[in-house]
Amino acid sequence: MNIKAEQAPAYFQNVECPPITLIYGAEPLLNLEALHAAKQRAKDDGFSERQRLDSGSGFNWQQLGNEIDTPSLFSPKRLIELVIEDKNLNKKAADALSALSGHQFKHTRLIIYAPDLEKPESKAWVKNLFTKDNLVIQSQTLFPKAFAKQIEQRLHHAKLHLTESAYVRLMDYSQGNLLAGQQAIDRLAIHPQHKDIISAELLVDLLADMSQFGAFALSDALIMQNWLEAYHIACRLEAERNNEAVLITWSLHRDCTVMLQLKNAIPKDHESIFKQYRIFYQKKGITAKPQGIFPAGF
Template identity: 30%
Template sequence: MPALSPDAFITQLARTLAPLYVIHGEEALLALEAADALRSRARQAGYAEREVLTVEGAHFDWSQLTDAMSSVSLFASLKLLEIRIPGGKPGVEGGEALQRLAASPPPDTITLLQLPKLDRSQQKTKWFAALEKSAVITEAKPVGRHELPAWIARRLQRQGQTLGHDAASFFADRVEGNLLAAKQEIDKLALLYPQGELSLADIRDAVANVAR
């Protein structure tokens, strides 16, 4: 199925939960927020147990995934299983394990696979193709300069604040390329100013220059 934007991914979580999710992409903030939203929603739905497998290096024992998929918890009937592959390359054995996971996700379990940015060749592998068929996928793409003012405006709207075109453009210039810093500056504005429209002067006074 087509990859969702992080915002669409989080919106879908409110409607239904799927057995298998994949989050990949280079924008760390958006990937983190998507994963946090899934964890929160899973807890609300009664997935009280959480197990994390981190695949590092070429010698990861993939039988750990098989064991995690087949294990029955003594403490909770529902489990969130997270599989993290920071390098984005599971190898031959791992690729086969992920294909089995995609074909038959474990019962009473939500599985979250977390990956970095994947290049075109990685997205054409058999294991990723299998995941595309069965998982809900979101790609955390960087927010470009032309998209940034609207992204900032949506975030401010969540906290009851708005800003005009000039203020949004000035804000974007100050935080371009540093989305985590942009979020921190937005959070700061909620503390400094009441709800309502923020002026260009407000933004100039409050927002640090953290562009990179």
């Protein structure tokens, strides 16, 4: 069976942990949340002992089957978490995993956490191992619409209420990075004013000491030609965070690249440029008019 990583927490509320679970895909936070949900379900099912195996150099793949079959000395049920950091498996590893299809898993559950695996669904060992009794959990790259849905769901879960301008600020801050967005939401949720309707100004204040936000706020001010605001932000960054030069340079370079592409593209191609650089909502209206930002004759 195959499910999406974002479905895993709800799935494991109602379904027991299968003998073997594979977790992989492009979105790190969704992978980690799926792993946590799978481990919690295994614990709830009585697999109270957990053993972690890292398939780094020196890992004995031939002993994997023995680990599955050997009863634990400490608990009648055991969860084995196999962490694979490789993008592709060699023949020895693939053969060892494929051979697990012949094991009973009476007292053991196996979670294979391999976030970087490339197209495992096309591999023979996956086709052999993941029948209807086992589970594959995959995360996929979150494009703007799916990313926005994730952020909205997480805001709702945290019982946070943002004005539209604050929401746009949060989306621009996250830059398509779900982990950054979740960290911002977690920070907002523990603030004394978190029960209020959060405005853009309050959002900036609450997140002011998070390193990315200052750099992106400076970028926004420059694009909007708010020179005084940009000056104040730059002064604050210089005084408080003297290690932001690289991030600021990257952010300005990115904005200039986007505006140059928009300037040289026909209007119908603008949306694909926005999607490529993960630019959301109101900021589109800013960057879509680069002729007002570049000097005359540029």
